[in-house]
Amino acid sequence: MTTTxxxxxxxxxxxxxxxxxxxxxxxxxxxxxxxxxxxxxxxFLKCENFQxxxxxxxxxxxxxxxxxxxxxxxxxIAAYSSGNHAQAVALAARELGTTAVIVMPEDAPPSKRAxxxxxxxxxxxxxxxxxxxxAIAEALATExxxxxxxxxxxxxxxxGQGTAALELLEETGELGALLTPVGGxxxxxxxxxxxxxxxxxxxxxxVEPEAGDDxxxxxxxxxxxxxxVPKTIADGQALHTPGELTFSVNRRLVDEIxxxxxxxxxxxxxFVFERLKIVVEPSGATPLAALLxxxxxxxxxxxxxxxxxxxxxxxxxxxxxxxxx
Numbered sequence: 001m002t003t004t005x006x007x008x009x010x011x012x013x014x015x016x017x018x019x020x021x022x023x024x025x026x027x028x029x030x031x032x033x034x035x036x037x038x039x040x041x042x043x044f045l046k047c048e049n050f051q052x053x054x055x056x057x058x059x060x061x062x063x064x065x066x067x068x069x070x071x072x073x074x075x076x077i078a079a080y081s082s083g084n085h086a087q088a089v090a091l092a093a094r095e096l097g098t099t100a101v102i103v104m105p106e107d108a109p110p111s112k113r114a115x116x117x118x119x120x121x122x123x124x125x126x127x128x129x130x131x132x133x134x135a136i137a138e139a140l141a142t143e144x145x146x147x148x149x150x151x152x153x154x155x156x157x158x159x160g161q162g163t164a165a166l167e168l169l170e171e172t173g174e175l176g177a178l179l180t181p182v183g184g185x186x187x188x189x190x191x192x193x194x195x196x197x198x199x200x201x202x203x204x205x206x207v208e209p210e211a212g213d214d215x216x217x218x219x220x221x222x223x224x225x226x227x228x229v230p231k232t233i234a235d236g237q238a239l240h241t242p243g244e245l246t247f248s249v250n251r252r253l254v255d256e257i258x259x260x261x262x263x264x265x266x267x268x269x270x271f272v273f274e275r276l277k278i279v280v281e282p283s284g285a286t287p288l289a290a291l292l293x294x295x296x297x298x299x300x301x302x303x304x305x306x307x308x309x310x311x312x313x314x315x316x317x318x319x320x321x322x323x324x325x
Contacts, residue, residue, distance in 0.1 A: 066096060077089055181287060187306065207287045224241055226241040
């Protein structure tokens with residue numbers, strides 16, 4: 001009988017946690033009695049909006065970059081991202097004494113581009129609706145001899161992202177369910193690996209915007225499905241197909257994918273701002289939107305939520321909370 005070794009294991013996540021100790025922040029877990037009452041369960045929010053660069057992405061980027069050889073670091077790093085991974089790789093490169101070149105869409109939020117440049121990275125732009133960011137980044141990396149760190153399609157990236165769930169469970173103990181946003185699938189793959197490795201019966205629930213339901217369709221079809229590049233306020237989840245490696249993990253470990261509308265995402269952003277006094281970007285708010293809108297059925301008594309990031313500038317945040325696009 002042939003067995004396939006998974007691209008990421010609980011041991012990998014635990015090793016990443018050791019590597020990230022003292023480098024990544026151990027982010028807070030927040031509670032809200034109002035949220036508990038509305039949901040009808042105890043909800044534990046793992047607030048990665050307080051992570052370095054304002055999102056969970058630093059975990060995976062640093063875990064991968066720190067494993068490069070001195071020769072690779074001397075040549076530099078390449079990446080492609082709509083924003084959070086871009087900032088994460090830029091900061092990881094700076095921390096490790098090297099340089100980064102990031103391929104970003106022309107319509108990336110200005111605050112994310114400015115932050116990426118602020119960490120010292122070079123930006124190369126493309127049109128997300130007509131260009132192939134992977135091909136552009138791979139050609140750039142080959143031309144310049146750079147080490148390419150993708151935003152999710154990499155075992156060390158997935159392992160690093162899984163440390164958020166590992167920390168959450170260390171603090172809360174066993175949970176009945178864990179909700180995470182799903183874009184390319186790296187956060188879910190790492191989180192599910194960590195959570196199911198520690199507590200096999202935990203229910204893993206992914207949340208996507210309605211316009212970007214590629215993972216839900218793929219899980220239902222039993223294979224990776226591509227959709228047109230989605231237009232949604234959740235720019236971090238505006239992907240057209242799941243990653244190959246991430247899907248190989250998530251098809252085994254994810255129990256359910258639910259969808260939320262842009263209006264529900266806005267309501268969730270406004271709720272956590274008013275009740276918990278924290279700023280969450282649209283992609284980071286999708287799991288909360290799923291809970292607040294009743295999209296998740298048969299809720300257990302204790303639920304974990306990974307609030308993946310808070311990178312949204314003040315003007316856009318105010319506009320979104322007011323109902324704008």
